[in-house]
Amino acid sequence: MIMSDAFSYVNALDCAADASWRRQTLILNNLANEDTPGYKRKDIEFASVLKKELLGTHERTLDRAVNKLDDNGNHVDGFEYIDYETFSYRLDRNNVDPDTENVELASETLRYQAYTTSISNEFERFSIVCSK
Template sequence: MDLFSNTFNTLERALDYSSLKQKVIANNIANVDTPNYKPKDVSFKQMLAKQLNQPFEAIRTDSRHFEFQNTTNDSVISTQQNIEYNENGNGVDIDKEMSDLATNQIYYDALSNRISGKFSTLQTVIRGGK
């Protein structure tokens, strides 16, 4: 029996994706002046395929135990080759990275607001509508 609907699991995975994307974008921005650095990107499509094709569960000895799921997402980070924006071989476009950063922040905020709303709804139900 699931205590919560599948929505929480979906929102959690979406937050994982957004968090990983934030780390990759921040790494790209931090290396904007590093010679021969090639920017990295997170592919939502690859991450979704990995989650759908490789379920990882631990053996549960009791039905009341939580399910254990593998959350390593390193294989969904790709390096963009053959891109140079500076004469030193660096491939980071700072304008694109800042735009991606703002887009990802809006996405993360929307997800966190949605999950907060779900928890508020559960809290209202637990209190009996008060």
């Protein structure tokens, strides 16, 4: 992680990209276990954790809230959980729905690509500023 106010958004985007990557890995693991008897799907919750951390800074702007997170050295990590709420109608008690998992995977892939594109764009802006 880069420690500078100029890189606060990059650090926040990096954290979000890491969580997105972890979620993609969990979804792929769910798909790999769709035929495993008794397997329960796993997922990760990141957005609510980030929102709580940002609101916990009591700052008026997003800029200040992100800077406050970085200044405190906070690392916002999501939490993994086992989804018992999605009941299974299968006899083997597996609750993975491949159609739903594939939609979630496509969505998360797009989100990850948006994060990495945003990070690249930020560094491109920095290089333009530094070259002048």
